Amino acid sequence: MVIGKILGLILLMEMINGFRFGAVDGLSMDYYLRRCPLAELIVKIKVIKALQADPTLAASLVRLHFHDCFIEGCDGSVLLNSTKQNKAERDSPANLSLRGFELIDEIKEELEKQCPGIVSCADILAMAARDAVCKAGGPLYDIPKGRMDGTRSKIEDTINLPAPTFNASQLINLFGQHSFSAQEMVALSGAHTLGVARCSSFKNRLVGGLDANLNADFAKTLFTTCSASDTAEQPFDETRNTFDNLYYRALQCKSGVLDSDQTLYASAETKGVVDSYASNKVMFFSDFKRAMVKMSMLNVKQSSQGEVRQNCYKIN
Numbered sequence: 260m261v262i263g264k265i266l267g268l269i270l271l272m273e274m275i276n277g278f279r280f281g282a283v284d285g286l287s288m289d290y291y292l293r294r295c296p297l298a299e300l301i302v303k304i305k306v307i308k309a310l311q312a313d314p315t316l317a318a319s320l321v322r323l324h325f326h327d328c329f330i331e332g333c334d335g336s337v338l339l340n341s342t343k344q345n346k347a348e349r350d351s352p353a354n355l356s357l358r359g360f361e362l363i364d365e366i367k368e369e370l371e372k373q374c375p376g377i378v379s380c381a382d383i384l385a386m387a388a389r390d391a392v393c394k395a396g397g398p399l400y401d402i403p404k405g406r407m408d409g410t411r412s413k414i415e416d417t418i419n420l421p422a423p424t425f426n427a428s429q430l431i432n433l434f435g436q437h438s439f440s441a442q443e444m445v446a447l448s449g450a451h452t453l454g455v456a457r458c459s460s461f462k463n464r465l466v467g468g469l470d471a472n473l474n475a476d477f478a479k480t481l482f483t484t485c486s487a488s489d490t491a492e493q494p495f496d497e498t499r500n501t502f503d504n505l506y507y508r509a510l511q512c513k514s515g516v517l518d519s520d521q522t523l524y525a526s527a528e529t530k531g532v533v534d535s536y537a538s539n540k541v542m543f544f545s546d547f548k549r550a551m552v553k554m555s556m557l558n559v560k561q562s563s564q565g566e567v568r569q570n571c572y573k574i575n
């Protein structure tokens with residue numbers, strides 16, 4: 260009796276969620292509630308454990324999800340390994356330091372034991388990025404689930420990723436193609452509150468004349484980093500493993516690491532947003548959450564257009 264009522268309630272909740280999110284793309288917040296009740300918990304526990312052992316993985320997971328969604332939609336394509344016949348996305352030069360694949364594979368293995376063939380790799384990645392943001396001190400948010408995994412992963416598609424040399428208008432333009440506003444683009448760039456860039460991603464800023472948008476002391480810092488090697492790491496802000504708004508404060512001090520970071524403060528179109536987020540963390544978190552949910556639904560595949568991979572690194 261009671262169980263029946265609870266099941267009925269769950270079904271009703273799913274229907275409501277279905278109307279809110281699923282009508283267009285078959286996604287819902289409670290997608291795994293009956294299909295694989297432990298899915299969310301398993302992802303969360305594995306992510307928290309992994310981040311306790313290595314907090315730098317939070318950045319990796321968020322970046323993996325971003326790359327996944329901006330190429331061919333959030334379909335797990337970034338996770339596929341190259342094969343003899345096909346060079347995959349992750350073998351592109353743009354893959355610089357992409358990490359976290361092993362963790363996703365490990366989560367997948369556990370989920371396959373619990374509920375074989377149910378939880379897609381694209382969903383695992385989206386949930387893992389969400390849980391990583393939260394564990395790193397960022398906002399707590401939920402995302403609709405039910406993405407299918409794609410079968411295409413081509414090295415040449417990575418041309419669609421933004422380059423670290425892009426100026427604000429190029430960034431606005433590229434993110435606009437994915438229906439993001441300039442403000443949403445600035446909010447998403449705030450993910451650079453986590454992690455590092457390699458020297459090879461910003462050394463272009465250190466040659467030639469003085470860059471008026473680069474703080475002289477910070478230029479020395481970048482120079483010192485690069486004197487070690489091309490793969491030497493420079494944190495984006497002072498707290499590389501904490502999700503906060505210090506990234507925007509760094510931009511105010513002309514201490515952004517990439518051209519594409521500092522340009523947000525150099526352009527009149529985006530400067531005001533940077534100022535707002537630098538002084539108002541609540542506003543940044545709230546905008547970031549909404550933009551991440553939106554990003555997590557980019558060109559999501561319905562069941563007829565994709566599969567649930569058995570292994571995240573290869574198609575079935």
Ligand code: HEM
Binds near residue numbers: 421430
């Ligand atoms: C606005 C355009 C963007 C550009 C040009 C860009 C470019 C880059 C580059 C060049 C790196 C450093 C790679 C390396 O040298 O190792 C990086 C790192 C990173 N990016 Fe972005 N990115 C952009 C937007 C985003 C967005 C929207 C997200 C997520 C929502 C994101 C998340 C990250 C994270 C977390 C890292 C650190 C990775 C780590 O430490 O392992 N980025 N990005």
Ligand SMILES: *[C@@H]1O[C@H](CO)[C@@H](O)[C@H](O)[C@H]1NC(C)=O
Binds near residue numbers: 340341572
């Ligand atoms: C996928 O490729 C990477 C190197 O690109 C390799 O280290 C890894 O073992 C491969 N994974 C599988 C499961 O083949």
Ligand SMILES: *[C@@H]1O[C@H](CO)[C@@H](O)[C@H](O)[C@H]1NC(C)=O
Binds near residue numbers: 349355
């Ligand atoms: C990134 O691409 C290079 C080749 O350009 C490849 O050797 C490396 O294994 C790739 N990294 C990952 C994480 O797949």
Ligand SMILES: *[C@@H]1O[C@H](CO)[C@@H](O)[C@H](O)[C@H]1NC(C)=O
Binds near residue numbers: 426427428429
């Ligand atoms: C941004 O870069 C593009 C392409 O290099 C260039 O045409 C444009 O003038 C630049 N915009 C600004 C404001 O510098």
